[in-house]
Structure formats: structure tokens, C-alpha cells
Amino acid sequence: MNKKIIFIIFLLVSTVSSFAQFTFKNIPIGGGGFVTGVISHKTTGDIYCRTDVGGAYRWDAVSNKWVQLLNWIPDGQGGYMGVEALAIDEQNPNNIYMLCGTSYINNGATAILKSTDKGNSFTVVDVTSKFKAHGNGYGRGNGERLVVDPHNSSVLFCGTRANGLWKSIDGGVTWNLAWNGVTSTPNENGICFVLFDPSTASGGTTKTMYIGVSRKGAGNANFYKSTDGGVTFTPISPTTDFMPHRAVLQGTTMYVTYADSEGPGTNNAGRVFKLNTSTGVWTNVTPLTWGNTSLSYGGVDIDPANVNRVVISTTGVYNNNQYGTAWGDFIYFSTDGGSTWTIKNGSNSTFNNNGIGYTAGQVNWAECAVFDPFDSNKVRVVGGGGIFTCPNITATNPVWKLDVIGIEETAFLDGISIPGGPFVCAMGDMDGFLLNDITTFPQQLLQPNVGTNRSVVFAAGNTNKLARSSDGGKQVYYSADMGATWTGCTTTKGPGGRLALSADGGTIINCPNDANFSQQQKVYYSTDNGTNWTESTGVAVWGAIPVADPMNSNYFYIYNPSDGKMYVSSNKGVSFSALGNPGYTSVPWSTTLIRPVLGYEGHVWVPLANNGLKYSIDHGQTYTTISNVTYCRSIGIGKAAPNAAYPTLFIWGTVGGVKGLFRSTDKGVNWIRINDDAHQYGGIEMIVGDNNVFGRAYLAVQGITYTEDLSTLGIENNTVLSNNQIVLYPNPSSKTINLTVEKPNEIVRISVFDMLGRSVETIEQSDIKSEMALGTALTPNIYIVKVFGTNFTKSFKIIKK
Structure with missing residues (x-):
């Protein structure tokens, strides 16, 4: 049998039977927050959604769930979890952009996040000095303020709440004011969507575009058209009695929804208008219900395969007895271009809770309703509790499924x-x-x-x-x-x-x-x-x-x-x-959760943000400072490690100049970084340690995220570890670990990390006949060695003497 043998020269830790390998998972609760928009690419079928405080997700059709894209956001940028708009490059679907920021977090820091790999990684363009977003503000469910020119991937426009319309000509890297004919509005929602007409390309860019402005009242135009690529705009509002929420255009047919406020809460009044862009003629196509009156409208979409098939939704309305059990918004469907409408989520519909048994299925705050780009019968509608999907909008008795597997925003x-x-x-x-x-x-x-x-x-x-x-x-x-x-x-x-x-x-x-x-x-x-x-x-x-x-x-x-x-x-x-x-916290307005210690009278731990971490063992009278923690935002205390003398401490803080989630099993003397840069969550304000499972802690991010220590696999001589075809042969006499990978020509990468999670050495081996030594240049300390193969990852802890 061909084998690859790699010699790692270290002295083994006495507790070598424990791996130091950590994982992050969500307690599955399901949705629970406001999904403010669903955006898709009509050619590739890629689907994304944005939320008001819970980041953004991409639909994974293979695993049939939503995948979070913004776990990497670091402490100090937590406001970026409020995603106000999301745009896909029609010419290159790998490129996606997000307008992110929350007014009351990080002083309203605002950024354009750009990805060139469908959200697997991002670059951050700080635009705070130019304009600010508020992903959790009123009007957050309105249409997309950020758009990419369908004929030029370098050109983007961004409508803002208080600073007019901005333009980038270098793929979102730099931004300049394009038009300030409308800046702030009384409701601080400003330009609430931007829409291109793809049929008007000239000279490599799209010339005709439309914007909605979140205002109403006599003399307050709220719908504008530009025919010169956003240099000038002309008002063409069909009404000023209500505020526009969303618009959709296919060919020469456009629909615009209106409500009496920016939403998501409304007062049950609004309109739906249809525009023939070739003639400039508007038609009122508002559904009439409840005594021949109108309601407030939010979502709207046109079937990509048939311009006469249209779906719209009310928003902030609680008049519809959905499924006969829950009162909320109406979903309307038309097959004749808006001449007639049918309610598709009334008492004749049913709710599929998708295994989430505590939910009632109420569709409320339905600010966005869209057709699936590859299935004209499938419709998705957002709400305050997540996303609801109807697999067949034409059915006489439609079924609506709570489609939130992977979305956690409670x-x-x-x-x-x-x-x-x-x-x-x-x-x-x-x-x-x-x-x-x-x-x-x-x-x-x-x-x-x-x-x-x-x-x-x-x-x-x-x-x-x-x-x-x-x-x-x-x-x-x-x-x-x-x-x-x-x-x-x-x-x-x-x-x-x-x-x-x-x-x-x-x-x-x-x-x-x-x-x-x-x-x-x-x-x-x-x-x-x-x-x-x-x-x-x-x-x-x-x-x-x-x-x-x-x-x-x-x-x-x-x-x-x-x-x-x-x-x-x-x-x-x-x-x-x-x-x-114990002293002041450096952010006295924030929540400071002190923690007592089970089994220890008088022990109290106090996180003090930039003033570090302290504890008392005499009922809060005197305090000891943990000198190696220079910043501590939160602390949780859980079950002690095997043979440990004190319960396990978990902190979000800074140790050795590195900020992250750390764990100590020896009362703060030594710390191990649990997270990596892909799991920062914008910082963690609350940690709850588990008192039954060592190494488990619950984090107040994206619902309830929990971390676990996977150090349950024993390393013994000649023991084959499960299904990975790795054999570890510890050799105490020569102070080495011999890793034998029983896969011919398997490429193996070995990385060594210090206790703060920093990579200090990495080596790869693909020649099965050669041997190598790793770690001989490291200074004496505790390290984590991780072995990566095509289909496996294994880790263990060592001490370099």
C-alpha cells in the first residue's frame, strides 16, 4: 500500500487525547426576523435575500437551504449586518454588491460590500463620509437602492436616504454624486429604489432609468425618469397621494406599488399603477377589496416568461384571514396584466410549517413578492418572520411554506x-x-x-x-x-x-x-x-x-x-x-452582563470592554485584573474541562493583540482562540456557557449560535480515526507524531497555529516517497496542528519544548 509519512517533531501534550477543534452551529429556530428583499439573477437562477439586522443569504439549491454570507464581519462593523440593498451584476453573476449600515451601530458606519465570487468573500468600501444607510430603518423593505448597469459591470448607482443619487464607474470602488435633485425626505427614507430600462443601451451604458422617492403630498413628485444615464431626471409621478415602494419593468410594461407610508407599518391605503413606457400612459390597476376600497401595497413582480402574469402583495395590512387561522397581508395574482386579481393566500390556502412547529404562518410586512427565475409557478414572499414560498401560485388552494431553513434572525x-x-x-x-x-x-x-x-x-x-x-x-x-x-x-x-x-x-x-x-x-x-x-x-x-x-x-x-x-x-x-x-466600562451605555460562578460563593466576573476583564472572589469587594485580556465585550461561564480546577471561561475580547472568541480552562491564565476570521459575527454581546457540556457556549448572534469543542476522538497507537483513512502513531521516545495517510498520491496540507489562532507555519506534501519535518523553527509554546486532506480535517494539540 502506498503511504505518505510526515514527521512532526514536537513533545506531545499530556492530554493528547483531546483535539482542539471547534465548530459553530445555529440552534434551529427558523426565520424570526424581517427579510426585506429577495433578489435573483434571471439567467443563472442565483437567489439572494437581505435582512434588516441579520445579514444576507444565498440560496443553496443542492442542500435546499439558505447560507449566511456575512459571518466574517468583524467587531466594530456590526452595523453592516443591516443590509439595505443588494445588487447582482447581470453581465457577471459572480459579482454581487450590498449597501450595509445601521444608523445606531458604530456611529452609522456605512459600506458597499463587493464580492466577485457570489458572496464567498468580500471587499469593503467605506462610504460613510459620503452617505449613510440604515438597514433597520423605516422603508427598509422598499426596492433596491443599489443597482448595476445591465450593460456595463463597472457602472453602479446608489440611491441614498439623505444625500441624493450616487454613481460609481469603477465597479463600486469610488463614488461620486450623480444627482441631488432630491436629497432628504421628511421620513428620512429618501430615494427608495433605482431601476434601469435594459432596452435603452447606448455607448456601452444604459440611458433610461427610474427612481422612486419616499414622499407624498401636493407638489412632492415621487417618481422620476432619466434618459441621459442619471445626469438629469424628470418627474412622471402617477400619484402624490401615496409613497412608492417598489417597481418592476419588463419590456415596455412597468408596475409600481404605493402605500400611505414608507412601511413596513401602514394605514391600509395605497395604489398599484401600470405604465406603458413607450407611450407614457399610466393605468390604475389597484385591486379593490374590503368594501371596494384599496389597501397599502409593497411587493410586485412580473413573470419573466409572461408579461401578463403579475404578483403583488399588500404591506402592513392585517385584514386577510390567511389559512383561516392567521391575519395578515394579501398576496394577489393576475394573469391578464392587472385587469383582474385573485387572492392567493386567503382562507382557502394552507400553511406548511416546514417542520417548525411553533409557527403560525402569518405573512405580514409583505414588502417583496417575486417569481422564481426558473419556475413561473413558484412565488416567494417576504415577511416579518422570514420567507414564504408557494410552489404553485396557480393552484385553487395554494400551499405556502415557511422557507427559512438556514435563516436565523430571532x-x-x-x-x-x-x-x-x-x-x-x-x-x-x-x-x-x-x-x-x-x-x-x-x-x-x-x-x-x-x-x-x-x-x-x-x-x-x-x-x-x-x-x-x-x-x-x-x-x-x-x-x-x-x-x-x-x-x-x-x-x-x-x-x-x-x-x-x-x-x-x-x-x-x-x-x-x-x-x-x-x-x-x-x-x-x-x-x-x-x-x-x-x-x-x-x-x-x-x-x-x-x-x-x-x-x-x-x-x-x-x-x-x-x-x-x-x-x-x-x-x-x-x-x-x-x-x-471594578471600574468603568469604556462604553457605559452598553449592556454589561456580569457573571457569577456555579459552585463558588462570592465569585463575580465583570467584562469592562476596553478596560479589560476583572473578577472578585469576596462578594464584589476587591478585584483581580486578568492582565492578558485588554478588551472584553462579554463573558460566559460553563462546565469545567475534565480535571480542571475551575469552570470554563468564554469571552469575546482581545488577547495578545488578537480580537475574537476565547476560552480559558484555568481561570484566565491561558486562552485559546475558538473562532477564526470567518466567524466574527460583528462581535458578540452575550455569551451563555453550557453547564452540562464542556466546551459548549451559546452566542447572541443570528438567533442562537453555539460553539462546540470537537475534542472527543482519542489518539492511540495504531488507532485509525473514523472514515478519514489517517493513522496517528505517537512515539514518545523520539518525541514525534507520524501521520500516515493511506491514500495514494493524496495531497496533504499541515498548518500550525498558535493559541490565538494565528497561522505560524504551513506545508504541503504530495510526493508519497518523501518525508518532512515541521515545526523545528517554532519557539517553545502550545500549538494546534491541523491536517487537511481532500475530504478530511484533523487537529491535535502539542507543546513545543
């Missing part, structure tokens, strides 16, 4: 991993879930179903006892059976906010939302499951997040990022006092 607000029990999460808009299995879609929300839950906690010494805080319903709930059932507290002191539950489960601390947003938020405690509440004395912290000592039921802690002090109660929440001072 808001993970809090979570607990109960020792010996389930993972329970509190979610925005959808209560939360009790998850005994994190690999399958949940079938039921936490009950009663009351909307957003802000906080969920458990009693460390009585793990059957849980509590959660909600924006609605009874506002505070408790459970005596590990979250299986919940009882609303008899009284409440206000909605939302955060809770803490004493170790014995006897005391609930409640810090409800301060409706007036003052700097003096009150703290309350109850010793009778919320029948009575008493105000705690000595503490008033805006946005207070209390935590309980997991060992001593008398102690609670509240950190105040505004004055840098730790407020401690040693009498079950009756009173608090400023016992110690």
Missing part, C-alpha cells in the same frame, strides 16, 4: 443552561423556548405566550425553580418544574427588565423597565413568588441587571457601568450598598 435576549436539565432561552417577539434537544426545531413557545421575554434565571441550589420577565401578560412568571409550566406572579412592578433568583429560589429580584428612561431605576424583591414586592434600598441603576450568588441565598449583585461600582446585597435584596469598584 432575537436571543437571555438564556440559562440548567445543570442536569434543559437549555431555556428568552427571546424577543416570541417568548422563548425550553430546549431539551438543540439540534431540532422547537415545536412550542414558552407558555403562556405573551410576546417578548427579557430575562430568564434559575435557582442554582434548587434547579427546578425558574423565573422569567416579559413585556406583556403578567410580566413576571415563575416555574417549579424546570420550565415545563409557568405561573404568572399576582402583582408586578412594571414590564420587561431583568430578574435574579436566589440560590434557594425563595427570593426574586426584579428590575423592571423604567418607562421614563431616567437614570434612577428602581429595584424590587419578593419572597412570596411575586404576590408582594418591596423596593430595595441603596441602589438605583438605569438598566440594572441583577445576578444572584449561586451558593449563598443572601447575596445579590448589581454592577453600575455609569459609576463603575458593584452594588451588593447580603440580606436577600432588602438593601444594597456599593461594596467594591
Whole structure:
């Protein structure tokens, strides 16, 4: 048998049976956020979608799911997850562009992201100084503001919210103002879409184009036409009573949808107009329902194979009894160019939850409706909960499927991993879930179903006892059976906010939302499951997040990022006092989640952003600084490693000059970087460690992302590792590892990484007769060796002496 033998000269770690290999996955929840647009390439069939806060996705037809494209976004650029527009180059479908930015994140930093490989990698063009996007702003579901000239891949136009129309002639690298006839609008939505007429090419560029402007009222033109490639524009508005949302053009036929506001919320009034571009004649083709009146309209598309087949959607309308069970928007279909319309998602339609059992299927905020580029009967409609697909829009009784496999945009607000029990999460808009299995879609929300839950906690010494805080319903709930059932507290002191539950489960601390947003938020405690509440004395912290000592039921802690002090109660929440001072966080307006430590009384860890990471072991009185952590945005604490003396720490921070997700099993003395540059998620604001599985932590990004340590494969002499045809032969006497790949002519690449995840040496071998030594020039330290083949990856940890 031909074999390739590679000698790696290192001293083995004593725990060589553990690989250091990490993975990132999503707990499958499904959709849960506003998909603001679906964009396709009519020739290749490539399909993309954009979201308001959850990045952008490409449809993978082979695996039948959506694939996230923006996991690589680094800390400090998290606002780019708000994708305001997406454009595909018609001449070269490998080229895609995104207009990204969120006004309240990173000071509104805005960029054009360009990919030349369908979103597998991007370059970033910062345009903040020229114009700003707001992917989560009102009007975010309107048409595409960013477009590529269908006849010239170098020419792009971008309509902006407040700075007019901009143009690039070098493939999106540089941008200049093209037209400022309209800049800002009263609703701060500006130019809400740009549309080319492909039939008007001359001199290598398209000459005729249209723009929609998000405004209404007498004298406020809102639809413009240019015949000179965007140099000048002339108003040709069919109405100024409503605001345009989207437009679509095929041949000489154009449709434009209008609503009474920029959306996604509307007031049930609007129009749909049809334009013959050769004659300039507009026709009102608005469907009339509900007493012969119109509604607000958003989505519109023309069948690429038949100009007379048109689909439109209402937006922000809750008058349609969909499937007979959920009230939301209407989807209309016409086969005669808009002369007549048929409702395709009424009570005669059915909902396919696609295995996501807790969903009701409501199509709301339907700002975009499109035909599949390769199947004229298939229609996709966006909504506040994801994407809904109808495989046959012509059916008498259409079926609408929640088509969100791979899309995760739920808001993970809090979570607990109960020792010996389930993972329970509190979610925005959808209560939360009790998850005994994190690999399958949940079938039921936490009950009663009351909307957003802000906080969920458990009693460390009585793990059957849980509590959660909600924006609605009874506002505070408790459970005596590990979250299986919940009882609303008899009284409440206000909605939302955060809770803490004493170790014995006897005391609930409640810090409800301060409706007036003052700097003096009150703290309350109850010793009778919320029948009575008493105000705690000595503490008033805006946005207070209390935590309980997991060992001593008398102690609670509240950190105040505004004055840098730790407020401690040693009498079950009756009173608090400023016992110690870990110092200011460098971003006092942000959420600071301090963490106690299961099994250790008085231990509290405090992330302080640019001021690093500190911890106390004396109930918050004095603090030790973790010197090798210079930045710490968040911390989570989970199950200890085998034979470790302290629970596992997870942080999003900076260690050794490298920013990322790190893990320590020795109380912060040493750190291993878990993530790589492909998994940065714009930074991670909340981490919840798992108390049952070593190496697992839950991250508040794209719903609930979790990371796991795959160090479960043993390395023993002459042991063949599963299905990879690799044999590892440790040889302690010669201090070497011999890797034998039992595949003739297999090309193997070996990379060595330091504990921060930086590649320090790489070598490839394809000659099966030669041998090589790797790592002889490395300085003494701990390293990770990864072996890559055509169909395998294996990793192990070594120490260089």
C-alpha cells in the first residue's frame, strides 16, 4: 500500500487525547426576523435575500437551504449586518454588491460590500463620509437602492436616504454624486429604489432609468425618469397621494406599488399603477377589496416568461384571514396584466410549517413578492418572520411554506443552561423556548405566550425553580418544574427588565423597565413568588441587571457601568450598598452582563470592554485584573474541562493583540482562540456557557449560535480515526507524531497555529516517497496542528519544548 509519512517533531501534550477543534452551529429556530428583499439573477437562477439586522443569504439549491454570507464581519462593523440593498451584476453573476449600515451601530458606519465570487468573500468600501444607510430603518423593505448597469459591470448607482443619487464607474470602488435633485425626505427614507430600462443601451451604458422617492403630498413628485444615464431626471409621478415602494419593468410594461407610508407599518391605503413606457400612459390597476376600497401595497413582480402574469402583495395590512387561522397581508395574482386579481393566500390556502412547529404562518410586512427565475409557478414572499414560498401560485388552494431553513434572525435576549436539565432561552417577539434537544426545531413557545421575554434565571441550589420577565401578560412568571409550566406572579412592578433568583429560589429580584428612561431605576424583591414586592434600598441603576450568588441565598449583585461600582446585597435584596469598584466600562451605555460562578460563593466576573476583564472572589469587594485580556465585550461561564480546577471561561475580547472568541480552562491564565476570521459575527454581546457540556457556549448572534469543542476522538497507537483513512502513531521516545495517510498520491496540507489562532507555519506534501519535518523553527509554546486532506480535517494539540 502506498503511504505518505510526515514527521512532526514536537513533545506531545499530556492530554493528547483531546483535539482542539471547534465548530459553530445555529440552534434551529427558523426565520424570526424581517427579510426585506429577495433578489435573483434571471439567467443563472442565483437567489439572494437581505435582512434588516441579520445579514444576507444565498440560496443553496443542492442542500435546499439558505447560507449566511456575512459571518466574517468583524467587531466594530456590526452595523453592516443591516443590509439595505443588494445588487447582482447581470453581465457577471459572480459579482454581487450590498449597501450595509445601521444608523445606531458604530456611529452609522456605512459600506458597499463587493464580492466577485457570489458572496464567498468580500471587499469593503467605506462610504460613510459620503452617505449613510440604515438597514433597520423605516422603508427598509422598499426596492433596491443599489443597482448595476445591465450593460456595463463597472457602472453602479446608489440611491441614498439623505444625500441624493450616487454613481460609481469603477465597479463600486469610488463614488461620486450623480444627482441631488432630491436629497432628504421628511421620513428620512429618501430615494427608495433605482431601476434601469435594459432596452435603452447606448455607448456601452444604459440611458433610461427610474427612481422612486419616499414622499407624498401636493407638489412632492415621487417618481422620476432619466434618459441621459442619471445626469438629469424628470418627474412622471402617477400619484402624490401615496409613497412608492417598489417597481418592476419588463419590456415596455412597468408596475409600481404605493402605500400611505414608507412601511413596513401602514394605514391600509395605497395604489398599484401600470405604465406603458413607450407611450407614457399610466393605468390604475389597484385591486379593490374590503368594501371596494384599496389597501397599502409593497411587493410586485412580473413573470419573466409572461408579461401578463403579475404578483403583488399588500404591506402592513392585517385584514386577510390567511389559512383561516392567521391575519395578515394579501398576496394577489393576475394573469391578464392587472385587469383582474385573485387572492392567493386567503382562507382557502394552507400553511406548511416546514417542520417548525411553533409557527403560525402569518405573512405580514409583505414588502417583496417575486417569481422564481426558473419556475413561473413558484412565488416567494417576504415577511416579518422570514420567507414564504408557494410552489404553485396557480393552484385553487395554494400551499405556502415557511422557507427559512438556514435563516436565523430571532432575537436571543437571555438564556440559562440548567445543570442536569434543559437549555431555556428568552427571546424577543416570541417568548422563548425550553430546549431539551438543540439540534431540532422547537415545536412550542414558552407558555403562556405573551410576546417578548427579557430575562430568564434559575435557582442554582434548587434547579427546578425558574423565573422569567416579559413585556406583556403578567410580566413576571415563575416555574417549579424546570420550565415545563409557568405561573404568572399576582402583582408586578412594571414590564420587561431583568430578574435574579436566589440560590434557594425563595427570593426574586426584579428590575423592571423604567418607562421614563431616567437614570434612577428602581429595584424590587419578593419572597412570596411575586404576590408582594418591596423596593430595595441603596441602589438605583438605569438598566440594572441583577445576578444572584449561586451558593449563598443572601447575596445579590448589581454592577453600575455609569459609576463603575458593584452594588451588593447580603440580606436577600432588602438593601444594597456599593461594596467594591471594578471600574468603568469604556462604553457605559452598553449592556454589561456580569457573571457569577456555579459552585463558588462570592465569585463575580465583570467584562469592562476596553478596560479589560476583572473578577472578585469576596462578594464584589476587591478585584483581580486578568492582565492578558485588554478588551472584553462579554463573558460566559460553563462546565469545567475534565480535571480542571475551575469552570470554563468564554469571552469575546482581545488577547495578545488578537480580537475574537476565547476560552480559558484555568481561570484566565491561558486562552485559546475558538473562532477564526470567518466567524466574527460583528462581535458578540452575550455569551451563555453550557453547564452540562464542556466546551459548549451559546452566542447572541443570528438567533442562537453555539460553539462546540470537537475534542472527543482519542489518539492511540495504531488507532485509525473514523472514515478519514489517517493513522496517528505517537512515539514518545523520539518525541514525534507520524501521520500516515493511506491514500495514494493524496495531497496533504499541515498548518500550525498558535493559541490565538494565528497561522505560524504551513506545508504541503504530495510526493508519497518523501518525508518532512515541521515545526523545528517554532519557539517553545502550545500549538494546534491541523491536517487537511481532500475530504478530511484533523487537529491535535502539542507543546513545543
